[in-house]
Amino acid sequence: MNIAVLGATGWIGGEIVKEAASRGHNVISLVRDKSKVDGLSSAVRTLDIESEDLDLEQALADVDTLVVSIGGRxxxxxxxxxxxxxxxxxxLAETKTQRIVWVGGAGSLEVAPSTTLVTIPEFPEEYKPEAIAQGEALKVFRQYQxxxxxxxxSxxxxxxxxxxxxxxxxxxxQLLTDEQGNSRISVTDYxxxxxxxxESAKHLNQRIGIAY
Structure with a gap:
């Protein structure tokens, strides 16, 4: 499979690049400035998602699936x-890449009916902006037709x-928790x-959550 990862220089994106490459997939790291990238174990192409002249067709040539791992923090x-x-x-509809997999957040997962994790008093204040932003992205996907x-x-x-x-x-x-009530996953297992x-494409047009 030909996979492109936007956000490949980040913590989670970098782990996804390594995991996909270890399984024999052809991985392309999409970065804003190739001159500032050193040591990536994949092919590298330039893509600035904020550019007015967004050229996805060139950046995603021969790519089957786009993985996006961005947070803005x-x-x-x-x-x-x-x-x-x-x-x-x-x-993306104008390219041959017809699938996107999004590294989402946990804040929009439910801890009780109609109650999301980000709304509970114990949710760390410093992570709220990113959690809310990821919730807005989830709305974008759900409204897409x-x-x-x-x-x-998530x-x-x-x-x-x-x-x-x-x-x-x-x-x-729903937020997955273990027997002790903890909700945890290592970045490598994520x-x-x-x-x-x-590889399986079992959950198309869905949000899923991953935890131990």
């Missing part, structure tokens, strides 16, 4: 999240550095689960 630009979802969905298929993959409430265990659970709209979904 580094530049304090959370508005880029939903804006990018809108822009990509509007433009075009030909591109999508999957929005991690557990806590995603952390750690070795791959290879076991995980797949949920739907990447493992995401690439499993890339």
């Amino acid at each position: 580094a530049a304090n630009n959370h508005g880029i999240v939903a804006k990018s979802a809108n822009r990509l969905l509007a433009s 075009g030909p591109t298929t999508w999957t929005y993959i 991690p557990a409430a806590e995603i952390f550095p750690g070795d791959k265990q290879g076991n995980y659970r797949v949920g739907g709209e 990447a493992h689960a995401l690439v499993d979904e890339l």
